[in-house]
Amino acid sequence: MSSLPSGLLGALDPTSDRAVFRQIADQLREAIDKGRLREGAKLPSESELVEHYSVSRMTVRNSLSILQGEGLVLSEHGRGVFVRMRPPVRRLASDRFARRHREQGKSAFTVEAEAAGSRSEVDSLEVREERPAPDIAARLGTTRSVLARRRRYLLDHRPVEFAVSYIPLDLARDTPIAEPNPGPGGIYARLEELGHRLDHFDEEIRARMPTPSEAKALQLASGVPVIRLIRTAYDTEGRAVEVCDTVMAADAYVLAYQLPAT
Template sequence: MAGHQILVRQVDPTSDRAVFRQIADHLREAIQDGRLRTGEKLPSEAQLMEHYNVARMTVRQAIQELKAEGLAVSEHGRGVFVRARPPVKRLAFDRFARRHRKEGKAAFLAESESVGAKADVDMIKVREAPAPGDIAERLRVSPDETVVVRSRRYSLDGTPVELATSYIPVDLARGTRIMDDNPGPGGIYARIEEQGRQLERFIEDVSTRMPTHEEARLLLLGPGVPVFRLIRTAYDVEGRPVEVCDTIMPGDAYLLSYELPAH
């Protein structure tokens, strides 16, 4: 789409909003309403300067606003493009329902299939190590106690959308398929329940922050994209914590959706 076709507004000289922010507002609206689509090139600096009758620095400040929000990305020698957004994954209230495990599907696979996306997992690493202090507290083990640690990266349709690290007590994992890269149908929860420890409930704590450099690299995040940190603790019917999963997810790849009873 030619740049001039999306530039349908002018800045308001009487507004107390800075000119570069008004330009950023116009471009953001064009992205949100589909006039500028994913992967499409934004109007050039020259086009923006001519349309708005502003200096190059003003235009660059406006573009930087979009980059900081994770809406645009520069490609060296080519220009600035609307950032490709990963498919939105919905965290539903029934994502850990037992019926999924009976069908041989772990939560990620079940949810991915529900939105017609292809799920993949890579960078799998299984080891024994002491749990971090906050994880050990949730798992009710001492900080120096060895647990089984499973880390991996999940993707949807080829786009990384999740870094997950599970911590499982050694007595539940050692000598089982939980120690394998592929724990088998239904995932590690199915393997835990096969030991007679039926899962009763999960507690999830969700917070937001900016990603670390390594998280941004592994999730292919551009500047300005925050992440969710979701820590889930799984309990069996006896009230014992049997797993803690520490998950990092791009903020623009997930919709958190929960159904809560009114009583």
């Protein structure tokens, strides 16, 4: 008789043409999705799964490998397999760049973190002048050197995104924007203080699998994709005053937008 909690997992379907190891993975995935196995919870051991399903240990390992490849679970040597912690950050596209937040001295990421009830941090900060890549140059309308601000963002000590802001040098040089800490409200507040009142932002979003360096920087588990978001900020004169190229851990974000119906 199975030693697993009642209702945690079901039985295999012998009439199904779906491979047994995939059926087991399906049931474990459903238990995670429906909260029967919560974030941080330990999955049944290999021995328990072997007993419950009357299958070989290799079959169970193949099932767990599928879930690891999907980024749903993590294997800890000597301890077992656990449901991955996936704290979401809700990005409010219609709100996170609101002027009132800048006037309160808050950056967009701080607003996002506070909405999620989490602590935000920035590390790996680098500020330097460089030539932008062609796609960034086209968005800024210049092939000259720009100021690049690279940083990684952490939420509750976990890396969730890294971003590079590119600002034309005639706007940024010899201003607080070129400092490691540009001050309350971030670079957007400084741009507005310099007379470049922001009018709107354009964003382009794509999802893809991470490069090895991205997976390392964001400490991503196997199978977890990233979201690449490129944002261009325009002032009231129609000039592009910043391009921000951001790569985010896809399992850490919910992109929420309010769209007008008229």
